[in-house]
Amino acid sequence: MQKIKKVLIPEADLKRRVKELAEEINRDFRGETVTFICILSGASVFFADLIREVDLDVRFEFMSVSSYGAGTVSSGEVKILKDVNHPIAGQNVIIVEDIIDSGCTLSYLKRVLEQRDPKSIKICTILDKPSRRKVEFTGDYVGFEIPDEFVIGYGLDFDGRYRNLKDVCVLELTED
Ligand code: IMP
Ligand code: MG
Numbered sequence: 545m546q547k548i549k550k551v552l553i554p555e556a557d558l559k560r561r562v563k564e565l566a567e568e569i570n571r572d573f574r575g576e577t578v579t580f581i582c583i584l585s586g587a588s589v590f591f592a593d594l595i596r597e598v599d600l601d602v603r604f605e606f607m608s609v610s611s612y613g614a615g616t617v618s619s620g621e622v623k624i625l626k627d628v629n630h631p632i633a634g635q636n637v638i639i640v641e642d643i644i645d646s647g648c649t650l651s652y653l654k655r656v657l658e659q660r661d662p663k664s665i666k667i668c669t670i671l672d673k674p675s676r677r678k679v680e681f682t683g684d685y686v687g688f689e690i691p692d693e694f695v696i697g698y699g700l701d702f703d704g705r706y707r708n709l710k711d712v713c714v715l716e717l718t719e720d
Pocket of ligand 2: 584585586611
């Protein structure tokens with residue numbers, strides 16, 4: 545059984561921060577076209593909120609990557625389950641992710657996408673757990689740095705559940 549232990553980031557704080565991130569992106573890319581790549585499924589809720597605060601010529605893409613299981617030695621190898629639909633060569637790309645944890649997923653993905661010669665590539669994440677890094681990795685647009693606790697809600701799941709919660713919450717993992 546799992547219980548929700550506490551609200552870590554309430555809906556209102558998420559809303560405010562998403563607006564700030566979008567404003568930063570609007571400033572940085574004024575007059576440019578930007579391809580936003582949503583990393584499924586965790587980033588879907590954040591992506592939908594962020595993109596509506598962005599005031600640029602935008603394109604949407606969606607990617608899905610496999611996560612390695614717990615206890616697996618992190619080789620940095622991540623499997624692409626669904627790739628973008630159009631080439632990204634010559635484009636400004638912003639990867640939109642739910643959380644940077646070990647950093648393995650994004651560092652692999654960024655390397656793969658860099659090989660496709662985009663004009664620029666940036667990382668936008670709503671959450672960041674810097675204390676958990678296994679590989680060096682920094683996001684360009686980061687919503688909140690959070691402590692080493694397992695969080696759910698606002699797109700993030702535990703075993704496929706809780707993605708629809710409006711707040712980011714901490715899950716209490718119990719034995720039974
Ligand atoms: P990475 O460890 O940085 O490669 O993160 C890979 C993925 O793990 C993220 O995209 C999330 O889907 C998932 N993840 C990491 N920490 C959490 C958490 O606290 N709650 C839910 N999912 C998480
Ligand atoms: Mg995930």
